[in-house]
Amino acid sequence: MKLLRVGPTGAERPALLDQNGTLRDLSALVPDIDGALLADEVALARLRAAAAAEGDDALPVIEDGGVRIGPPLGRIGKIVCIGLNYHDHAAETGASAPEEPIIFMKAPDTVVGPDDTVLVPRGSVKTDWEVELAVVIGRTARYLDSDEAALASVAGYAIAHDVSERAFQIERGGQWDKGKNCETFNPLGPWLVTADEIPDPQALGLRLWVNGEVKQDGTTADQIFGVAHVVRYLSQFMTLYPGDVISTGTPAGVAMGRPEPKPYLRSGDVVELEIDGLGRQRQEFKDA
Numbered sequence: 496m497k498l499l500r501v502g503p504t505g506a507e508r509p510a511l512l513d514q515n516g517t518l519r520d521l522s523a524l525v526p527d528i529d530g531a532l533l534a535d536e537v538a539l540a541r542l543r544a545a546a547a548a549e550g551d552d553a554l555p556v557i558e559d560g561g562v563r564i565g566p567p568l569g570r571i572g573k574i575v576c577i578g579l580n581y582h583d584h585a586a587e588t589g590a591s592a593p594e595e596p597i598i599f600m601k602a603p604d605t606v607v608g609p610d611d612t613v614l615v616p617r618g619s620v621k622t623d624w625e626v627e628l629a630v631v632i633g634r635t636a637r638y639l640d641s642d643e644a645a646l647a648s649v650a651g652y653a654i655a656h657d658v659s660e661r662a663f664q665i666e667r668g669g670q671w672d673k674g675k676n677c678e679t680f681n682p683l684g685p686w687l688v689t690a691d692e693i694p695d696p697q698a699l700g701l702r703l704w705v706n707g708e709v710k711q712d713g714t715t716a717d718q719i720f721g722v723a724h725v726v727r728y729l730s731q732f733m734t735l736y737p738g739d740v741i742s743t744g745t746p747a748g749v750a751m752g753r754p755e756p757k758p759y760l761r762s763g764d765v766v767e768l769e770i771d772g773l774g775r776q777r778q779e780f781k782d783a
Contacts, residue, residue: 496539496546497686497774498528498651500565501557504608507565510557511546512686518562519546519554528687529569530738533633533650539689564608567653567687568631571603572739574681576627576657577725578671580744581717587752596720596728599671601657601681601742609684609776613658614783615762616677621661622760622780625745626703626711626768628696629655630722631687636735642723648735649726651689652696654770655742656682656778661751661759678783683740685774693772696722701746703768705760711768713746 500507501518509521509528524545525532532538545554578597579585585592607613615622633650658681664674693699696715703711715721720728725743729735750759760766762782769775 496542496689496692498689499567499684499686500528500569501562502565503563504565507569511542511554513546513554518557518559520557521545521554523555527569528567530572530632530736533631534737564610564685566606566608567684568738568740570738571606572736574601574603574606574740574742575729575733576601576675576742577720577744580719581713581746582719583713583717583747584745584749584752585719587747587749592719596725598729599675602676605676605679605681606683607679607681609654609682609774610778611679611682613679613682613766613778613780614677615760615780616660616663617783619660619662620759621751621757623659623661623750624703624705624710624760624766625657625659625749626701626770627655627657627742627745628699628701628715628722628770629653629683630696630726630741630743632726632735632739632741633690633737635737636726636730639727639730642727645723645726645730646690649690649722650737651687652693652773653683653687654685654768654773654776655740656766656768656776657742657745658682682776682778685776688773699773700771701768703748703766705758705766706764711746711748713748715743717746718744
C-alpha cells in the first residue's frame with residue numbers, strides 16, 4: 496500500500512493512493528497514519544481489504560487538485576540518521592568508510608511535507624541537499640539477532656531529504672546535530688510504501704536535481720551498511736518503536752563534495768528528488 500496524509504499543516508487526514516493512482520480517504524477507518532496503525536496487523540488488513548473494494552464499497556475519492564500532501568507519518572517517535580553510509584559519498588568527502596555506522600539524531604519537529612517550503616537558516620552559507628531512503632519501523636525492535644528479524648520489524652519506506660547546514664554541522668564545534676535540526680530540514684514522503692511492495696531495499700535508485708540539474712544519481716546497492724544491518728545494529732543500542740524513522744544516508748553528489756566554489760543552496764533554488772517506487776518531492780528554498 497501507498498499510505499499518505501493530506502490537508503493543511505497540523506490537520507492532515509489519512510489517505511491511500513490506490514493502484515490506479517486515485518487518492519482515497521481513510522479517515523472513516525483510521526484516525527491517522529502513525530506507529531499505532533503500523534503495529535496493528537488487523538487494522539492494516541482492514542485497510543488492504545478496503546483498498547481492494549470496488550463500486551459502492553470503494554473508499555471515498557479525494558479530489559487532489561491543489562490538495563497539500565503532508566508527511567506520510569504522524570506522531571513520529573524518533574529519527575535516527577546514518578552518516579557516511581555510501582561508499583561513493585565517503586570517497587567524495589575524503590573520508591574512509593566507517594567500521595561501524597555513524598549515528599546522529601534529527602528531531603521530529605524538523606519534518607515537513609514533501610513539497611513544503613524549506614527555509615535556509617539565518618546566517619547560513621552552506622545549506623546542502625541529501626536524498627535518503629527512510630525506513631519506518633512497524634514493530635518494537637530490541638537486541639535483534641538476525642537480518643531477517645530486522646527486516647521483519649520494518650513497516651515501510653519513504654523518501655527523506657536530509658537537508659544539512661555544513662558550517663553549523665562541521666565548523667561550529669560539538670556534534671553534527673546543529674547542522675541537521677534547523678526548521679523544515681526534513682521533508683518526508685510523499686508516501687509511506689509498505690514493505691511488501693519493496694522486496695529488496697538494496698536495489699533502489701535515488702536521484703536529486705537542483706534547478707533542473709542532476710546532482711545525485713545513486714543506488715542503495717552502494718550502501719556500506721544495508722537496511723537490515725542498520726536496523727539490527729541500532730537495536731543493540733536503543734529500542735526502536737513503531738513510528739520511529741531511520742534515515743539511511745545519502746549517495747555522492749552533495750554540494751560539500753564538489754569543487755570550489757561549492758554550489759550550496761540559496762533562497763529561490765528548487766530541489767527535486769525521487770527514489771524508485773517511493774514517489775517524488777519538490778521544494779522551493781526561501782530565507783528563514
